[in-house]
Amino acid sequence: MQQPELLPHLFRTEYRKIIAVLCKRFGFDEMETAEDIASDTFMTAAQTWGLQGIPQNPVAWLYTVAKNKASNFLKRQATFHTKVVKETATPENASTVPEYEIDLSPQNINDSQLQMMFAICHPAIAPQAQIGLSLRILCGFGIEEIADAFLTNKETINKRLHRAKEKLRSENIPIALPDLADIDDRLGAVLATLYLLFSEGYYSISNNKTLRKELCFEAMRLCYMLVENKQTNKPPVNALLSLMCFHASRFEARMNKQGELILYEEQDTSLWDADLISKGGYFLNLSASGNQLSKYHLEAAIAYWNTQKDDTKEKWENILQLYNRLLQIEYSPMAALNRTFALSKANGKPEAIIEAEKLNLINNHFYFTLLGELYTGMDNLKARDHLEKALTLAKTQTDKQTIQKKIDRLS
Amino acid sequence: MVYRANFNFMPERSPEEMAANTKRWMDWIGSIAAQNKLTDRGNRLDVSGKVINKDSTITNGPYAEIKESIGGYSIIKADSYEAAIELAKGCPILTTGGNVEVREISPMQ
Secondary structure, eight states: OOHHHHHHHHHHHHHHHHHHHHHHHHOGGGHHHHHHHHHHHHHHHHHHHHHHOOOSSHHHHHHHHHHHHHHHHHHHHHHHHHHHHTTTOOHHHHHOOOOOOOOOOHHHHHHHHHHHHHHHTOTTSOHHHHHHHIIIIISOOOHHHHHHHTTSOHHHHHHHHHHHHHHHHHTTOOSSOOOGGGHHHHHHHHHHHHHHHHHHHHHOOOOOHHHHHHHHHHHHHHHHHHHHSTTTOOHHHHHHHHHHHHHHTTTTTTBOTTSOBOOGGGSOGGGSOHHHHHHHHHHHHHHOOSSOOOHHHHHHHHHHHHTOOSOOHHHHHHHHHHHHHHHHHOOOHHHHHHHHHHHHHHHOHHHHHHHHHHHOOTTOHHHHHHHHHHHTTTOHHHHHHHHHHHHHHOOSHHHHHHHHHHHHHHO | OEEEEOGGGOOOOOHHHHHHHHHHHHHHHHHHHHTTOEEEEEEEOOSSEEEEOTTSOEEEESOTTOSOEEEEEEEEOOSSHHHHHHHHTTOGGGGGTOEEEOOOOOOOO
């Protein structure tokens, strides 16, 4: 790799490691310093490598520079500290030898990243801020990229991150793995954020396909870190990873070159990623231990059935029962609508129409799209009414196009 | 909702019938959940059980003189008894001779 590609590549893989280790070491009080040192390291690399060429071991070079900058900071801080508090220092404190060494070993990088993940995904931090912080600190995204992903500007993201960092400090959130007794609860919050991060990429209305894909794969990478660690390798983590693999397997098939969404039934199934589907199956199997049935288990199982191309009775009966159970754990309008669609496939349209009308989600264009679809072939006039209602409620161009196509098919 | 039936005189059922019955229950409770009206699916209760009497004697339950016993319960959300009854009407127990009792929970202050 030549320098022009090498440095951005290393930034993407190494920045997040350096920053996690430094943050962990300095604490949230000096979080900005950690960010500055990590950024400075890459700035120094750009200058030096431009003049002297790429060093033999670029990663080790970066680590050495980051370590030196960090130790210098710690020494300065210690000097300041002893000068200012010299008068009040007790002899024991004064004799403590300060440790300026920064540990950038793979083990400490991994530990620091996991601990940061739990700190950032603390319930005290608002979900959107958790995602922003995760992208910045755990994924090494630039402010501009984060702004792009959220379809907003840099100032908004900067403000959001700033508030989130203040919150990390004011709530005194420790950079550590939670106690064993709390780990399931806290892991739940981490998984919720990773799932949001994934969905942000998967369902985002941003047209930047590369960026969207990266968000998904970052969420999967972080989830994989949890699977790799003994303490956090729990069934729901495997279930979530499985779910993400199944969804991601359709990434190429669900969007055309213009970035428009292609409906499931119209996808070119040869574009489904067989490798990701098999990985999904692998983690789904691993998730099937213990007696905990999380919503991720159910969603992963639904996603599994959706990778089965044939429209069999067995497939839809299974999907229906999985939605029945999912809704008992957690209600969501989308799950209710999908359940009703599965019901029409498993038990027939007449029953599904009765059930659909009970849902009464009158502000949701998907609700009227579903009703339109159920009535198609049963009562095309009603079908048209519902689809036209859906058209007036739909907000994005893609949704409007999809609905218009269904209306056109009626005549 | 409290489900009652005479559980001692349940007809013998084939595995297929059992599976079909389970599906009817799951579809029905799934329908309530899809309307965001399920609070707690609840549980089934053991068909037999024990009764502690006022003289501290223990007898086998349910009461011998009552044919019906409580087989399970679920907690739903409804604005009125009428709305709750509408939801309860689809309960599969009604097709096998049982009944559903709808009672409002009055929370402890």
